[in-house]
Amino acid sequence: GAVVSQHPSRVICKSGTSVKIECRSLDFQATTMFWYRQFPKQSLMLMATSNEGSKATYEQGVEKDKFLINHASLTLSTLTVTSAHPEDSSFYICSVNRGLGEETQYFGPGTRLLVL
Amino acid sequence: GENVEQHPSTLSVQEGDSAVIKCTYSDSASNYFPWYKQELGKRPQLIIDIRSNVGEKKDQRIAVTLNKTAKHFSLHITETQPEDSAVYFCADSGNTGKLIFGQGTTLQVKP
Numbered sequence: 001g002a003v004v005s006q007h008p009s010r011v012i013c014k015s016g017t018s019v020k021i022e023c024r025s026l027d028f029q030a031t032t033m034f035w036y037r038q039f040p041k042q043s044l045m046l047m048a049t050s051n052e053g054s055k056a057t058y059e060q061g062v063e064k065d066k067f068l069i070n071h072a073s074l075t076l077s078t079l080t081v082t083s084a085h086p087e088d089s090s091f092y093i094c095s096v097n098r099g100l101g102e103e104t105q106y107f108g109p110g111t112r113l114l115v116l
Numbered sequence: 117g118e119n120v121e122q123h124p125s126t127l128s129v130q131e132g133d134s135a136v137i138k139c140t141y142s143d144s145a146s147n148y149f150p151w152y153k154q155e156l157g158k159r160p161q162l163i164i165d166i167r168s169n170v171g172e173k174k175d176q177r178i179a180v181t182l183n184k185t186a187k188h189f190s191l192h193i194t195e196t197q198p199e200d201s202a203v204y205f206c207a208d209s210g211n212t213g214k215l216i217f218g219q220g221t222t223l224q225v226k227p
């Protein structure tokens with residue numbers, strides 16, 4: 001498998017503030033990381049693909065200016081929720097795969113965001 | 117785009133019985149089909165996966181079957197135990213390598 005960490009595990013913030021979530025690949029270098037959002041009792045929805053050294057690729061309907069993704073190193077990707085609103089409250093999960101043709105994705109523990 | 121349909125949405129079985137969850141997909145180029153188990157508030161955990169060059173894969177009490185002609189794949193859990201209770205998600209990689217998830221199945225195993 002792979003060891004993936006996320007920080008913080010949960011965060012509560014006021015409406016209008018920005019929140020940064022970190023995703024780290026602890027045991028291998030990941031050129032690609034994925035960010036998902038999961039609302040209660042729903043499935044995982046892919047938000048964007050984070051590419052090391054280049055711009056992230058966003059899924060249709062996901063605002064790139066609201067969900068800023070930075071993949072500055074091979075072990076770290078960050079997702080910043082800008083000007084958060086209550087409807088952004090959700091479970092945000094990242095995943096990584098080893099690349100080199102391997103499709104298996106390993107998930108981080110997730111970050112629960114609550115916007116008041 | 118790629119679409120994955122998962123059924124049933126909920127499944128309740130008695131301990132020891134078998135459970136079957138089915139998924140259908142739309143992209144004929146899909147070649148990788150994982151299944152994840154997610155317990156409440158936790159991360160999805162890969163439990164088994166299958167690639168398009170095989171029709172069945174088994175790992176102890178868990179098996180996955182794939183029918184590429186019909187574009188569906190199924191998860192089979194035998195001799196279910198209470199600790200199997202969780203939400204199960206199927207997924208497929210389409211032709212892009214990005215995972216598209218099914219809607220999820222809440223499995224309840226009654227002691």
